[in-house]
Amino acid sequence: MKDNLGAAVIGLGMMGERHAQVWADLHTTDLVAVYDLVAERTNQVASDLGCTAAASLEEIINARGVDLVSVCTDDQSHREACVAAAEAGKHVLVEKPLATTLEDSEAIIAACEAAGVKLMVGHICRFDPHYTACRNAVADGEVGDIVQVFARRNNITASGRRIGPRTSVAFFLGVHDIDLMCWITAARVTRVYAESVSKVLADLPAEDSIMTLLRFDNGAIGCLETCWVIPEGTPNTLDARLEVVGTEGRVAARLGGEGFEQCSQERARRPDIVYWPQMHGRGEGALRRQLEHFADCVLLDEDPVITPQDARHAVEVAVAIHRSLDTGQPVELS
């Protein structure tokens, strides 16, 4: 068994830089190369982290010593990098969502299967102990037969303004909860009906908020609240909840105010201490656990906890949400 894997990162924005830092820091991986469309960004991250600055997709995929690739480009541009990496025999960890169309999702899955490489989508919430506790209780039968599932993921307006022109709130935020609702209840979505509104971000244009009713294949019903126009003054940038009610019990998770508050004269803040907090000078939390898990799966030849079909289903549901918004009708999933 190989001791250390060589990692490369494509797309060096908010998430890509974090991936690169973790790959550079893990005991099981070395950061070999990074690449962004913006050359200055590539050079800066490569210089900060002491790795090769690649000048093209082809160059990073073929850089000596690369075993796995993190794809952290925009939601709609995952396919090209994922397929190129798979065809070059590299294992692929791609940020959520897998893609924004079923066609792209299936092309990525097919390329990874054909090449015999591992594919995992970064549904980071599966590495958040709030949600794993919900999953464990449901799997242990403590909730019984699922009756209803509610999920909320609300972000401040800066998030909507930053990302809104490039994707939608259903693909950027909603896929987290679609995946969680299905994973925690071990069910698939069979029907969705969605409504949206655009007031704050009408100039972009982008939806401010999408509300979706869902039906699951175990007979349960669900409600998904997804919004990215919460006022900037709110102390926590994320307000996320999940509740599962069943015939025997209930589980609930609440994210966004985990016991740490920081105040200035002007404002109180509750910064993230779950997903990528700094601890003793290194990135910790769910992102680190996610990357560590993927590297372990590659090293030990095990299957990642997020299957490609799970990730494809999250995309399928998000696509159906948009079809429902377009048609004004409920949409049945095959």
Ligand SMILES: NC(=O)c1ccc[n+]([C@@H]2O[C@H](COP(=O)([O-])OP(=O)(O)OC[C@H]3O[C@@H](n4cnc5c(N)ncnc54)[C@H](O)[C@@H]3O)[C@@H](O)[C@H]2O)c1
């Ligand atoms: N897991 C999470 O909690 C989480 C949080 C935020 C974003 N994300 C996901 O991570 C991905 C990136 O989001 P972000 O917030 O880092 O975006 P970002 O805009 O901060 O960064 C994207 C970067 O990719 C680069 N890029 C775009 N197309 C490229 C290409 N073809 N080749 C190389 N570089 C390219 C851009 O220049 C930019 O630097 C998205 O899919 C997003 O949904 C996940």
